[in-house]
Amino acid sequence: MAVSNTGVDAAGDFSVESLTANPRQARKERLIRDSLGATALVSVLISALIIWSLFSEAWTFIVEVDWGSVWDIGWFPRRGIYDIKTLIVASLIVTGIAMMVAGPLGLGAAIYLSEYARPGVRKTLKPILEILAGIPSVVLGFFALQWIAPNLVASLFGGPAAGSLLAAGIGVGVLVVPLVASISEDAMKAVPMALREASSGLGARKVMTTMRVVLPAAVSGLMAAFIVAISRALGETMIVFMAGGAAQTAVYTHSAREGSLTMTAGITSLARGTDNVVGEGLTFQSLFFVGLVLFVLTFALNLVADRFVYKVREQY
Amino acid sequence: MARARLVGDRTNRMMVQAMQRRSTDVRGRVFQISLLVTLLISLFILGVLIVDVVMDGWGILTGRPGGFLGGTMRSLSDDPKLGVHQALVGTFWIAVFVAVLAFPLGIGAAIWLEEYAPKNRIARFIELNIRNLAGVPSIVYGLLGLLLFVKHLRDVTGGKSIASAGITLAILVLPIVVITAQEAIRAVPQGLKEGAYGVGATKWTMIRSQVLPYAAPGILTGTLLSMSRGIGEAAPLLLVGAVSGRLGRDSGFFDLGDINEEAFMAMPVIIVEWVQNSGRDPGFAAAAAAAIVVLLVFVILTNAAAIFLRNHFEKRRG
Numbered sequence: 001m002a003v004s005n006t007g008v009d010a011a012g013d014f015s016v017e018s019l020t021a022n023p024r025q026a027r028k029e030r031l032i033r034d035s036l037g038a039t040a041l042v043s044v045l046i047s048a049l050i051i052w053s054l055f056s057e058a059w060t061f062i063v064e065v066d067w068g069s070v071w072d073i074g075w076f077p078r079r080g081i082y083d084i085k086t087l088i089v090a091s092l093i094v095t096g097i098a099m100m101v102a103g104p105l106g107l108g109a110a111i112y113l114s115e116y117a118r119p120g121v122r123k124t125l126k127p128i129l130e131i132l133a134g135i136p137s138v139v140l141g142f143f144a145l146q147w148i149a150p151n152l153v154a155s156l157f158g159g160p161a162a163g164s165l166l167a168a169g170i171g172v173g174v175l176v177v178p179l180v181a182s183i184s185e186d187a188m189k190a191v192p193m194a195l196r197e198a199s200s201g202l203g204a205r206k207v208m209t210t211m212r213v214v215l216p217a218a219v220s221g222l223m224a225a226f227i228v229a230i231s232r233a234l235g236e237t238m239i240v241f242m243a244g245g246a247a248q249t250a251v252y253t254h255s256a257r258e259g260s261l262t263m264t265a266g267i268t269s270l271a272r273g274t275d276n277v278v279g280e281g282l283t284f285q286s287l288f289f290v291g292l293v294l295f296v297l298t299f300a301l302n303l304v305a306d307r308f309v310y311k312v313r314e315q316y
Numbered sequence: 317m318a319r320a321r322l323v324g325d326r327t328n329r330m331m332v333q334a335m336q337r338r339s340t341d342v343r344g345r346v347f348q349i350s351l352l353v354t355l356l357i358s359l360f361i362l363g364v365l366i367v368d369v370v371m372d373g374w375g376i377l378t379g380r381p382g383g384f385l386g387g388t389m390r391s392l393s394d395d396p397k398l399g400v401h402q403a404l405v406g407t408f409w410i411a412v413f414v415a416v417l418a419f420p421l422g423i424g425a426a427i428w429l430e431e432y433a434p435k436n437r438i439a440r441f442i443e444l445n446i447r448n449l450a451g452v453p454s455i456v457y458g459l460l461g462l463l464l465f466v467k468h469l470r471d472v473t474g475g476k477s478i479a480s481a482g483i484t485l486a487i488l489v490l491p492i493v494v495i496t497a498q499e500a501i502r503a504v505p506q507g508l509k510e511g512a513y514g515v516g517a518t519k520w521t522m523i524r525s526q527v528l529p530y531a532a533p534g535i536l537t538g539t540l541l542s543m544s545r546g547i548g549e550a551a552p553l554l555l556v557g558a559v560s561g562r563l564g565r566d567s568g569f570f571d572l573g574d575i576n577e578e579a580f581m582a583m584p585v586i587i588v589e590w591v592q593n594s595g596r597d598p599g600f601a602a603a604a605a606a607a608i609v610v611l612l613v614f615v616i617l618t619n620a621a622a623i624f625l626r627n628h629f630e631k632r633r634g
Contacts, residue, residue: 025518028520029518029519029520032520033428033432033519033520035424036424036425036427036428036432037428037432039420039421039422039424039425039428040424040425040428040429040433040442041442042421042425042490043425043442043445043446043449043490043491043494044441044442044445046449046487046490047445047448047449049460049464050452050456050457050460053459053460053463053464054456054459056463057463104354105354105357105358107354108350108351108353108354108355109351109354109355109358111351112348112351112352112354112355113355116348116351116352123627125355125359127620127623127627128359128362129355129358129359130619130623131362131616131619131620131623132358132359132361132362134541134544134545134548134615134616134618134619135362135365135548135612135615136548136549136550136584136611136612136615137548137549137550137551138548138550138584138587138588138608138611139365139369139548139587139608139611139612140365141588141591142369142587142591142604142605142608143365143368143369145591146368146372146601146605147364147365147368174358174361177358178358181358202327203327203330203331205341205344206341206344206348207341207343207344207347210347228451231451232451234453235452235453235454235455235456236453237453237454237455237550237551238550238551238584238588241551241554241588242588242591242592264453264455264551267455267458267459267555268455268458268551268554268555271458271462271554271555272554272555272557287459287462288459288463291455291456291459294453294455294456295452295453295456298451298452298453299448299451299452301451302447302448302451303448305451306444306447306448
């Protein structure tokens with residue numbers, strides 16, 4: 001009996017074949033499924049390539065470098081002095097300042113948007129915050145160097161009018177405010193309405209409800225917001241490169257008013273400028289060593305943040 | 317027992333106080349106002365930033381807008397032929413690479429993860445992997461591009477070329493495309509899918525006819541956001557070698573032959589370049605500000621379109 005493409009035979013009766021797709025179509029479905037699966041695997045390939053590229057070059061550095069030069073007076077890679085603590089301390093200073101700016105500003109904005117703002121106000125303020133989130137970091141780098149350094153840092157803190165770690169840190173802080181605000185707001189929005197209503201029902205005022213009920217309930221999400229922001233601030237490059245107040249090399253400092261190189265700025269200022277990274281034998285490899293340190297730090301922070309987000313999902 | 321009575325007493329006291337009180341809640345007001353202040357500070361900074369940049373670049377932008385957009389890189393800031401044309405060309409091609417590589421790969425991965433992926437360890441690993449990639453600092457992508465595309469694949473990409481830069485940035489925004497597309501696909505109501513199966517659709521027919529049309533605005537929003545991220549990103553480009561000073565000729569927008577040539581410029585990089593030049597020639601600060609205005613127009617328009625699209629469709633679907 002001839003079964004047509006539709007699976008219904010000439011007499012109009014259904015057969016078992018009518019319930020299974022025809023082989024050509026089944027093949028097409030499988031092909032689509034497999035090629036979509038392949039696109040998903042591209043991300044795994046990218047991760048593998050990142051890890052391979054960092055490790056392969058950093059390994060050469062780790063094996064061949066004279067470790068005395070990794071704990072020295074400063075970052076002079078072209079002269080064979082690779083003091084990693086200069087870069088890490090500068091990164092920590094910038095990140096700390098950034099969080100001092102972005103923590104209160106971002107959290108305050110999030111509480112206001114989530115708990116206080118009327119829908120109309122929210123609808124105008126939130127997009128503006130999202131626009132701020134979309135501003136490229138070169139623009140904030142320019143702003144940190146041309147406006148924050150002379151107007152804020154020099155007049156308020158008596159620092160130099162040129163770039164410094166302080167100016168760069170404030171710039172990075174402005175950059176991560178929208179990030180802190182949006183993740184914190186999501187966390188507070190996820191707190192069930194019933195908790196707020198119960199609190200109000202017991203006679204608590206809005207401040208009490210917000211501080212004693214909503215914030216503690218949202219604490220995992222808030223932690224995630226801060227950790228993600230720290231990781232982002234550690235990895236931020238252009239602002240510290242442009243406004244960090246050091247070029248090419250840096251002497252160790254732990255003063256925020258001075259200029260120095262962070263891990264990211266160290267990589268960038270070494271890799272640009274010339275056609276090839278030249279200098280002492282291991283200069284090229286030192287880029288990847290610093291990159292590896294940065295990658296491991298941010299990766300660990302992101303994993304921790306991910307666990308916190310997961311916890312929020314589990315609870316509500 | 318004692319504890320319960322204590323709580324009871326306290327509640328009682330609070331109730332009595334609440335009923336006797338007439339004055340407004342001062343502490344609550346102060347709290348609310350200080351929250352509003354934090355938000356306004358952020359908006360104020362945004363305002364100052366835009367005013368500062370526009371004022372710095374105003375002279376160039378109003379004085380010779382055509383000359384600036386059509387001009388090239390020069391060694392002196394008062395050169396009348398100074399402009400951003402090469403950078404516009406470079407950024408245009410980077411955007412093409414992002415659109416051609418990252419969008420299809422990212423949307424495909426999102427469809428697989430949401431509709432096909434089995435609930436097993438491998439699928440969970442791929443998801444976790446994508447979330448982690450989204451958090452990798454951009455400079456690390458630059459290092460990958462430097463080693464892989466500039467050094468090892470020199471024969472294919474031409475070394476420090478626009479192709480290397482474009483592929484690097486496409487890889488950089490890929491996780492953002494996947495995550496936003498996943499969210500859009502996840503929001504498709506189950507009923508639509510079941511309806512399609514009910515009338516005999518195969519899986520792919522169901523996805524094509526129901527899931528993708530419904531998720532399209534969300535996916536488009538995500539692609540717009542990642543595009544604006546891509547064209548504003550500078551750090552990886554400095555590593556894969558956007559070079560200055562020796563750009564031989566000013567090529568047109570569609571000169572395909574230049575894609576793997578060893579010299580290119582991009583908008584974010586020209587800004588960095590001019591900011592650094594402003595040390596020896598202060599006039600370059602104004603040029604950098606003008607270039608920032610040009611870049612911001614693109615980035616803010618793309619972002620605003622994405623935000624508007626999302627809000628529009630959110631409202632329509634309640």
